[in-house]
Amino acid sequence: MALEIMEGSIAVAQAVRRCRPQVVSAYPITPQTHIVEALAEIVANGELAADYITVESEFSALSACVGAVAAGSRAYSATTSQGLALMFEVCFNMAGMRLPIVMTIANRALGAPLSIWNDQQDSISLRDAGWLQFYAEDNQEAVDLHYIGYKVAEDHRVLLPTMVCFDGFILSHTYEPVNMLTQEEADAFLPPFVPKYRLDAASPVSMGMYATPEYYLEFRYETDQAQKRAIEVLREVGREFGERFGRDYSALVESYRMEDAETAIVAMGSICGTTKDAIDEMRAEGKKVGLVRLRCFRPFPSEDLKAALAGASRVAVLDKNIVLGAGGSTPRGAVALEVRDALYGSTTPVLDYVIGLGGRDVRIEDIKKVVALSEAGDGDRFYGLRTEVL
Amino acid sequence: MALNVGCAAPPGRSTDNKTGSWRVFMPRFDSEACSKCGMCQLICPEGCIRQTDAKEFVPDYDYCKGCGLCAEECPKAAITMVQEEK
Numbered sequence: 001m002a003l004e005i006m007e008g009s010i011a012v013a014q015a016v017r018r019c020r021p022q023v024v025s026a027y028p029i030t031p032q033t034h035i036v037e038a039l040a041e042i043v044a045n046g047e048l049a050a051d052y053i054t055v056e057s058e059f060s061a062l063s064a065c066v067g068a069v070a071a072g073s074r075a076y077s078a079t080t081s082q083g084l085a086l087m088f089e090v091c092f093n094m095a096g097m098r099l100p101i102v103m104t105i106a107n108r109a110l111g112a113p114l115s116i117w118n119d120q121q122d123s124i125s126l127r128d129a130g131w132l133q134f135y136a137e138d139n140q141e142a143v144d145l146h147y148i149g150y151k152v153a154e155d156h157r158v159l160l161p162t163m164v165c166f167d168g169f170i171l172s173h174t175y176e177p178v179n180m181l182t183q184e185e186a187d188a189f190l191p192p193f194v195p196k197y198r199l200d201a202a203s204p205v206s207m208g209m210y211a212t213p214e215y216y217l218e219f220r221y222e223t224d225q226a227q228k229r230a231i232e233v234l235r236e237v238g239r240e241f242g243e244r245f246g247r248d249y250s251a252l253v254e255s256y257r258m259e260d261a262e263t264a265i266v267a268m269g270s271i272c273g274t275t276k277d278a279i280d281e282m283r284a285e286g287k288k289v290g291l292v293r294l295r296c297f298r299p300f301p302s303e304d305l306k307a308a309l310a311g312a313s314r315v316a317v318l319d320k321n322i323v324l325g326a327g328g329s330t331p332r333g334a335v336a337l338e339v340r341d342a343l344y345g346s347t348t349p350v351l352d353y354v355i356g357l358g359g360r361d362v363r364i365e366d367i368k369k370v371v372a373l374s375e376a377g378d379g380d381r382f383y384g385l386r387t388e389v390l
Numbered sequence: 391m392a393l394n395v396g397c398a399a400p401p402g403r404s405t406d407n408k409t410g411s412w413r414v415f416m417p418r419f420d421s422e423a424c425s426k427c428g429m430c431q432l433i434c435p436e437g438c439i440r441q442t443d444a445k446e447f448v449p450d451y452d453y454c455k456g457c458g459l460c461a462e463e464c465p466k467a468a469i470t471m472v473q474e475e476k
Contacts, residue, residue: 098396159395197398209399212407218393 003179008139008171009034011178012078012104012164015143017048018186019102019150021076023068025053025061029083030116031168032106036078050076058083062090062103069099070207072198074150077101080168081108081122088126094161095130095223097208098196100153101161102146103131106168107269107320109358117359118168120269124297124321124334130223132162132230133298135268139176141249141295142166144241147181147190148249151237154193158230160223167270169359181245189244227299234296252301254293255308257283261290263371264312266305266339268294271318271355271362278367289371294335302342315339315350316374318362322354330380351379360384409436413456415471421446423468430460430469 006014013035016024024043026036043052051068055061058079065075079087084105094101105123109115123133134149136142145164153162166172181189197205211219235250242248256272257279258264265275272293282289292308294301309315319333326332336352343350351374356362370383419430430447431439438453439460449460461469 096396097398196395204401206399206401206403207396209397209403210407211397212409212411214411215393215407219397222393222395 003177005175005177007034007173007175008142008166009106009173010038011139011143011176011180012146012166013038013042014180015146016076016102016104017042018181018183019076019146019190020048020074020187020192021050022073023051023053023065023075024077025055025064025068025075026077026079027055027058027061027083029058029080031108031118031172032078032080032083032104034172035104035106039076058086059090062087062094065101066090066094066097066099069094069101069195070097070199072193072195074154074193075101076103078104078106080106081110084122084126085110088129091126091129091131091161093208096219098159098223098226099161100150100159100193102149102153103161103163104146105163105165106172107165108168115358118170118320119357119359120165120167120320121322121357123163123165126163127298127334130160130227131298132158132160132227132296134162134164134296135294136164136166136171137270137272137293139166139171139174140178140247142171143178143180144245144247144249147186148234148237148241150193151190152230152233155233155237156196158226158233159196160226160230165269170270179245179247185245189241231299231301249295251304252294252296253304253308254295256291256293258290258292258308258311260288261311262288262313263290263374264309264315265289265291265318265367265371266294266309266315266335267291267318268297268335269320271320274362274364275318275367278364278371281364282368282371287371297335297338300338300342302338305339305342309343309348312348314374315343315348316370316379317350317352318356318370319352319354320356322357327352327380331382332380349377349379351377353379353381353383355383408452409455410452413451413454413474415456415458416451416474417449417454417456417458417461417469418472419447419449420468420470423466425466425468427465429463429465433459433463435459
């Protein structure tokens with residue numbers, strides 16, 4: 001394995017190539033464009049034996065993938081923001097039909113107002129669609145989660161589509177050193193897709209048929225059970241990846257300097273890199289601060305999170321999304337809602353900070369200020385709200 | 391019917407969906423008043439009314455959704471919709 005310096009989007013495209021999808025269908029949208037551009041070139045150069053289906057919209061892009069996976073192929077797509085919003089209906093259908101795929105989300109804010117910059121509102125808004133959702137802290141993790149994503153998604157205990165989310169621009173357009181698996185290594189880890197059912201004229205089936213009231217609830221139960229089984233499958237596959245390649249992904253939450261931490265920050269995505277640097281500085285100043293990073297938002301690892309936060313006196317959640325209208329008189333993000341649910345019955349205060357929306361930079365100083373606010377009990381608020389423009 | 395993953399169904403499985411469960415009112419057929427014109431069989435959108443060897447028209451209550459079209463169209467008013475006790 002060689003360490004190469006490359007742009008996040010290119011690294012993802014190269015990892016996808018090594019996952020050998022037989023069908024790629026996507027529609028370009030900032031900041032995802034470089035991924036699908038690179039894949040188009042890879043396919044055109046004959047470096048990946050895939051059908052690259054160009055379509056007129058994201059709705060068609062994912063619909064083409066539904067057909068491809070139903071026919072027994074491994075498929076790939078990528079999108080973000082408004083593009084993901086346009087896939088809404090297909091996302092629910094794909095999960096309900098239990099068709100596995102990996103789709104990269106280069107996280108971006110949702111309009112209106114139009115914003116091409118990063119937050120995590122897009123994938124968070126597909127929270128209930130039945131997809132697995134992984135969030136990468138850096139490009140190495142984004143790359144590795146594609147191999148892991150296919151293996152978990154295609155496991156017959158799971159059979160659910162998967163979003164690998166990485167922050168638009170912050171990761172997608174940043175050059176970082178990345179360890180890229182060789183094709184042989186990727187093939188040994190990720191065998192070809194074996195569908196549970198597939199469209200075959202010799203043995204016809206219909207997929208996603210309608211369910212009467214006697215059966216619909218049971219199908220929803222089954223999909224929820226598959227999500228819950230994915231927790232163990234993810235641990236298993238993450239461990240295998242670690243044994244093979246030295247980077248272990250068996251933990252669904254990562255604890256960083258949580259030993260004796262009084263203030264625990266909970267976050268996901270690239271903001272965690274900044275948070276770790278802030279924690280290092282605060283630790284040097286004697287502050288007992290740690291981070292619990294969520295690698296996986298769906299399924300939500302409630303028990304792991306609860307265990308990781310067991311010793312903390314307070315929890316500060318960084319939400320790069322907002323659940324508009326939630327939280328009574330205070331704002332609330334989706335991560336904090338989950339954290340509170342996981343800690344229900346505990347006396348540990350959970351303070352939420354809606355932060356970094358629409359590409360607003362979050363720097364080390366900001367993380368330190370959040371920690372100071374949480375120590376003062378001042379939470380469940382927007383961070384950095386510019387009241388002078390209101 | 392056992393559930394298949396993702397609701398994948400081989401041909402013919404739609405007959406497993408007993409749409410009769412949707413019914414609120416059920417048609418009751420009076421074979422004495424019936425003139426055997428067959429209008430009910432023709433008009434039934436579910437195609438679930440058949441004629442027996444004894445030439446009587448009978449609905450298949452497994453699939454009859456209780457729409458009431460047969461009762462509405464019967465020229466002899468030989469079909470009445472009655473609320474069903476379940």
